[in-house]
Each structure stands twice: as structure tokens, then as C-alpha cells.
Amino acid sequence: MVISLVGLCAREVVSDHSTSPCWLRWVPRELYRPLLEAAFTSCRPLAVGELVQRWPDRTLRVGGSRKEGQTAPNRLCIQALLLAVVRGLSDRRCFLQVLDLCGLQGDEGGMGDSMGGWSLTVALCTMVVQARAGAQRAHRREGERERKRFSAMEREKDVKRERGQWKREPKGDEADKKELGGNNKERMGSNGTLNEEELIKGVRRRMEIERRRDNVLTSVGGSRKETEEKDVNSDVLVHVRADLFVNARSWERVRVALSTFGPLKLQCRYLRVEEISVSSIRTLLDLLPRQGLLGIDVRYSSLGVAGLAELLPLLSTFPALKSLRLHYCNLDFRRDHPGQEEALRDLSQGLAKLQELRRLSLTALRLPGQLRVLLSSLPQPLEILELPYLSLSPADFAYLSNSHHASSLQQLDLSENHLDETTLPSVRRLLSQASSCLQHLSLSGCGLTDSLLALLLPSLGGCRALKSLALALNPLSMSGLMDLVRMGVRMPTLRHLLYPNPLEDYQPGLPNLPSSAQLLDWPLDEATEINTTSSQLNKVLMDSGRSGLFLTCDLLNYDKDLVD
Template sequence: MVLSLVSICAKEVVSDHSSSPCWLRWVPRELYRALLEAAFSSCRPLAVGELVQRWPERTLRVGGRRKQGQTPPNRLCIQALLLAVVRGLSDHRCALQFLDLCGLQGDEGGMGDPMGGWSLTVALCTMVVQAKAGAQRAQKREGERERKRFSALQRERDVKRERGQRKLGLEIVDSKERNHKEGTGSSVVIGEEELIKGVRRRMEMERKREGALTDEGSSSNDSEEKDGVSDVSLHVRADLFVNARSWERVRVALNTHGPLKLQCRYLRVEEISVSSIKTLLDLLPRQGLLGVDVRYSSLGVAGLAELLPLLSTFPTLNSLRLHYCNLDFHRDHHGQEEALRDLSQGLTHLQHLQRLSLTALRLPGQLRVLLSSLSQPLEILELPYLSLSPADLAYLSCSHHANTLQQLDLSENRLDETTLPSVRRLLFQASSSLQHLSLSGCGLTDGLLGLLLPSLGGCRSLKSLALALNPLSTAGLLDLVRTAARMSSLRQLLYPNPLEDYQPGLPELPSSAQLLDWPLDETTEINATSTQLNRVLLHSGRSDLFLTCDLLNYDKDLLD
């Protein structure tokens, strides 16, 4: 990556924190973004804090999709950013009103000590609570100053009133003496009594007015203490990761009415009950939630059917992911048929759903019931470990989703001669739209792959293809790479280790689990297969196609 002159200068400026008081007051607002990026990339948390605390614009976006090779921000820099956001609420130089942290989290324990999704969520919730506490302290100090000012004004009015009464008394005495000399005492008595009544009436009216103002002020203070600090100064949008350990803290933060308002783009929950998930969804703002990801939670068919009506109240929801949620379906189990109908009915209300991911839900033969309920065609469909039946694949190849699919994952679903025609028909239907395809662990042999290669070659928009953990020989891999080289749109191919590279003793048709656990033969050259396959690419003139057998580090999203 080539750095611009502005980026190089910004790195030099933020490198010395001792000089920041000299340049920070004079830097134009147009350079704040470059300086903040330099502070993140150089891991300068103090510079991050000072820049964010006096951020000159109304919007700040940190995070988003990272480029290939770009590491996420350091944990210390993120913590400095969050602390500066709270301090900036009371700093008149800070104009920040919307903070977008979506995509900021990294993988826990990754390179550069990034902050993971769970840690970031906990830190954000702590920030929301601290901001409210700080606003309440500031409000209390302001209220104390107001009471002192009101007491000073009241004392001043009392002093003026006392001086006025003393002056009026002296005038009455002087008038009485003059009238006595002139012989008009009765009229003086009447005038004196009227004056006294008038003074008392004015004093009573002033006391009533002051009492009304005091009561009004006390009632307004009581309502503020009851409702808390309700004026939102800053909206913070992020992806939230909630599990059983952080659920209570997230619930409190979402239920807090203070200067910071927490919004959610993608909600990921793990090992949480249906009732707890419903509580979180009730607290989230209805606008802005794009996706819900539920993992390792024993929802069951009935639990998911209970959640779907609540999910339908989010108008922008376009992604639903369910991973290992124990949606095991048994026809002989009482109430399962009715629960499945409720589930199908609930899916009909998700009008804007574009992505549906179902992992290991064990619903064989029920794909038609689920997908036919969706009125809008899906763009992303992930069905790994779903034990798809021939009827499921036959329905999918003829469904209204086939023509619009951009991403399809059928990993770990066993394919054979009976299901291969449906898969070929599906690839033909999606040939113009499909960009990412995963058929890893599907039991594809050389013969099955040979039947499938013409359909794969017809996918004109395919960018990435994953075929890991399939029992292919070196000859089958060579045929695969030759076909991939003719696909002009393909940029990434995840291929399996050939059977010849494994130690002896592997079954004739090994499963994906056996291929994953079986050791490779140490006597063979490590890069022999890779060199042979890349030689095929070189002869084909395809230097832009990346070949890899690294299943753990394969990431199709780097192409986007």
C-alpha cells in the first residue's frame, strides 16, 4: 500500500505526543481524519484521545471493512477513543453527534492485540452508563449553583424589602407629626392603615409567587430524577456481541436514558434463552438493525417461531443466521408439526430478508416449508451441515431463490449421483448471479467432480470457489484447476489436499472428518502439489487467480 504525502506527514505529527499542545490548537478540521488514521495505525492512544475529544465534525466513522493485510485498531486505541467520547460530551470544542463503530471489532487474540466483539460490547455498555453518571453529576452541580444563585437573589430582595419598609415607616411618622400639628389626625390614621394593608398585600403576593416558582422547580427536578438525563447528545452505532456473561450489562445499557444512545447494526447472541433474546430485541431501536445471529442457543422450532413475530417489527432486518440452535425436527414428536407451521408463518413476515444462514439445524426434507414462506428471493443462502435430502435440493433448484443467489454454501451436505442433477440445475439457474460457492466436505470424488465441472464453468460471475475436504486425487485437482483457469471472473480457489498426500491407511472414500484429522505424509514434498497446480495456471496465463489449500485462513470476503 502506497502512503500519500498527507498520511506520511500525519504519522510524523502524531509520533511525538509532547508536541501535541503546540499543533492541535491550530490544525484545520480537514486534517483531523488523516491524523486519527495515523494515530490508529501507529498505535498512539493519547493522540487518538485528544483528537476525538475535540472532534470538529458531527459524524465519526471508525472501523468498517478492512483491506487485505490491514490489521484492526489496537485495544488501547479503542479504549482511548471511548474515554475521549465521554469527555467530549462536556467539551465545547467537540461537535460529535453520531459515532459509527460498526465492524471495528477484530478476532480475540489476533495480531496487534485487537479488541474482540465481546470486549467491545462490554466497553460500549460501560461507556453508556458512565456518560449518564457524569451527566447526572454535572446536572447536580448546575442545580446547586442555581440554588445558590436563587438564595442570593432572595436575600437581596429581603434586604431591599426591609429597607423599603424602614423608609416607609419613617415617612409615616413624619407625616403623622405634620398632620398633628395641622390638626388632621383622623385622616392620617386612615391613610396609615391603608398603606400598611397595601404593603402587606404586596408582600403576600410576592411570597405566593416565590412559592409557586419553588414548587415548579422542585417538581421539575423530581421528574428529572425520575426519568434520568433524557436528552441524547450522541448516538453510537455498533455491532453487539452478547452472551450469558454480558447479557445483564447490555440490558442495563440499552435501558439507560442518558446523553449516549446505543444503536445496533448486527446483533450476535450466544448461549442465551429465548426470553433473554426477546428482552434484548424489545430494548433495541426499531430502525437500523440489519441482522440477527443466534448461536449455540437451544431455541427449538417452537422457540424460533416465538421469536419471528418480534423480528418482523424491525423494518430494515435483512439477515438471519442460526447456528447450532437445536432445531431438530421429529415428525413423531407431539406438537412439532404445529410448531413448524408457526415457523413457516413467522418467516412470511420477514419482508426484507436477503440472507438466511442455517447451520446444523437437522431439518431434513423441510427446506420447502421454510424457503417457500419467503416472498422476496434470497441473495445469500448458507445451509452447511443441514443433512439436505434429494427432495430439498430438487426444490432449491426450482425455487424462486435460484435466479438471485449471489452466495451459496452447501458444505458438509453429502452429494451423490441422485442429488447431482439437482445441483447442476441449481448452478445453471444461478449462473449469472452466483459470486461465492462452497461445496467443501460434500464427498465429491473425481467422477462426481467431472460431472459437475461443466456446470461450474458456466457460472459467469463466480469469484470464489471452496472445495476443501473432498476426496480428490491429483488428476482430479488438475482437471479442477484447468476449468478454474478458464473462468475469467474467478479470483480465489480453495482446493483439498489430494489423496496421494495423506499417510497410508486412509479409507477408499474418506469422510470430511477423516480428511481433516488424518495426517499428511511427511515424506512427500510439501509444496509439490501447489507447484504443480500453479504451473497449470502459468501456462493458462492466469496470474490473478489465487490457489490455496489453507482451510483455516481462507476468507472469501477479502475479495469484496
């Protein structure tokens, strides 16, 4: 990656924090972005905080898709950013109104010191609550100052009024000598003081002034809790957009932050929930703004068919929802339970209301033979369809190849669904329908042998837009693997190929047709030169001149998203 001259200068400027008072006051607003990027890259949290606290633009976006080799921002820098946003609420030099952190999180427990999705969500919720508490303290201080100022003004008025009254009224001896009218005589006693009636009127007047003053202070300063909350709730200064990751440990904190009204308003683009109940998911969805949510990812939650049918009508109230992902959510249609047809009908009707859905991911939901019921109700064709571990039947493959989704698919994942001679024609028809738009395809663990792959290669080669192909954990020999790579180098758009270890690389004792689980657990033969396979495949790449095609057998670190 080539660094621009501005970027190099920005790194040098933020490298020494002791010089920041010299240059920060004079830096033009156009240089704030490169300086902030340099502070993130060089891990300078103090510089990050100072830049964000006086951010000159209305919008600050940090995160988004990262290029290959680019790591997520450091945890300390993200914490400094969040603290600076709170400080900037009271800084007149800060013009920030929208903070976009979508895509900022790194891998939880990954390499480096990046902040994962769960940690970032907790930090954001803490920031929102702290900002509200700070706003309440500021309102109380302002109310107290206003109360003191108003009291001082009233005391000053009373003093002036009393001084003027005694100055205008003559003393008792002078009144007797000048024989003033009866009106003055009634107001003054024999000793020159106010009579009882006038004293009572004065006390009542003071009480009325005090009552009016309390009412004014209540409306201005917020001495009462309800008025204070009303003032805080109506004063959103910064809208914070982020992807939220919620589980049982963080659910209560997220709920409080979403229901908190104050200077920071938390909005969600993609919501990922794990191991929480249907009622808790409903609570979160009720608290989210209807316009901002683009996708929801539910994992390891025992939704059941009834729970999913309960959530779908609520999901339909989000008009921009484009992605629905359900992973290991305990949906099992293989068991013979009463009311199963009615539950399927409810699911179909619920999916039919998701007008903008473009991505559907169903992992390990055990839906053999039910794909038509679910997908046929979707009003718009899907662009991303992920169906791993679904035990798809030949009828499911046949429906999918003829469905209205086939010609629009850009990403298809059929991993761990067994392919054989009965299902292969449907898969070939499906690839033919999607040949002009399919960009990412995964057929890992599908039981593809050399003979099945030979039948499938012409269809794979016809996918003109394919960028990544995953065929890991398939029982291929070295000969079949070489045929696969020769086909890949002839595809000009293909950039990533995840290939399986050939059967020759495993230790003896492997079955003739091993399953994907056996291939995953069976040890490789240390006596065999493993690098021989890699060198032979790389030789095919060099002979074809395809330096842009990346070959790997590393299943754990393979990431198709790096292609884009």
C-alpha cells in the first residue's frame, strides 16, 4: 500500500504529542481526517482524543470495510475516541452531529489489540449512559446558577422597594404637624410604624413572589426530576450509528442504553444476538429506530418454530431490513409434531412481509424438503443465500435451481449438504442460471469425489463473475485437485480458491469415501512432503501467468470478504 505525502507528514505530526498545542490550534479542517487516520495507524490515542474533541465537521465515520492486510483500530484509540465524543459535547469547537462506527469492530480474541464487537457494544452503551449523566449534572448546575441569580435579583428589588417606600412616607411627628390626609393616618400607627393590616399584606406579597419564583425556576432550572428528564430527552446532540453485538451478559446494559434519552442517541445498523430468549430479542427490536436496521443475526438461541414465527411480524416493521441470519436456532422440521404444517405456514407468511430482504442465512436448521415453502414466499429474489448444514434433499435442490432466486444469486453457500448423482444435475442447472452474477460459491464438505467434480467442472468454469470458490473437506485425489486448479486459472475473475488437502497427504487408514468430519480430524502424514502439493499447484499458476489467483488450504483463516 502506497502512502501519500500527506499521510507521511500526518504520521510525523502526530508522532510527538508534546507538540500538539503548537499545531492543533492552527491546523485547517481539511487536514483533520488524514491526521486522525495517522493517529489510528500509529496508535496515538492522545492525538485521537484531541482531534475528535474539536472535530470540525458534522459527520465522523470510523470503520467500514478494511483492505487486505489492514488491521482494526487499536483498543486504546477507540476508547480515546469515545471519551473525546463525550468531552466534545461541551466543547464549542466541536461540530460533530453524526458518529458512524459501523464495521469498526475487529475479531473478538483475534490478533493484535483490536476491540471486538461485544466489547465495542459495551463501551458504546457506557458512553451513552455517561453522557446522559453528565447532561443531568450540567442541567442541575445551570438550574442552581439560575436559581441563585433569580434570588439575588428579587432581593435587590425588595431592598430598593423598601428603601423607596420609607423615603416617600413621612415620619410620625411630621405627619402630625402637617396633618396629612386620612389615608396616611390609616396606614401609619401612632408611633410611626406600619399597622397590622399593612404588615399582613406585605407578608402575603412576599409569599406570592416566592411562589412565582419557584414556578419559574422549575421550568428554567429543572429542580424537578420530570422537567429535568424532559429537557434532556429533547436535546440529542450526536447520533451514534454502530453494529451491536448482544448476548446474555450485555443485554441489560444495551437495553438501558437504547432506552436512555440524552445528548447521545444510539442507533443500530446490524444487530447480532447470541443465547438470549425470544422475549429479550423482542424488547431490543422494540427499542431500535425503525429506519436504521439493515440486518439481524440470531445465533445459538432456542427460538424454535413458534419463536421465529413470533419475531417475523416484528421484523417486517423495519422497512430497510435486508439481511436475516439464523444460526443454530433449534428449528427442526424432521420430527413429527402436531401443528407443524400450521407453523410452516406462519413462517411463510412472515417471510412474505420482508419486502426488502436480500440475504437469508440458515445454518443447521434441519429443513429437509421444506425449502420451497420458505423461499417461495419471499417477494423479491435473494442476492445472498447461505444454507450450510441444512440436510437439503433432492427436491430442495430441484426447487432452488428453478426458483426466481437462481438468476439473482451473488453469493451461495451449500456447504455440508451431500451431493451425489441425483442432486448434481440440479446443482449444474443452478450454476447455469446464476452464471452471470454469482461471485462467491462454497461447496465445502459436500462429498465431491474426482468423478463428481469432473461432471461439475464445466458448470463451474461457466460462472463468468466468480471471485471466490471454496471446496475444502472434499475427498479429492491429487489428480482431481490438479484438474480443479487448471480450471481455476482459466477463469479470469477468480481470485481466491480454497482447495482440500488431497487424500495422498493424509496418514494411512482413511476410509475410501471419508466424510468431511473425518477429513477435518484425520492427521496429515508428516512423512509426506506436504509442500510438494503446494509447489505443484503454484507451478500451474506460474505456467498460466495467473499471479492474481490466491490458492490456500487453510480453512480456518480463509475469508472470502477479503476478495472485495
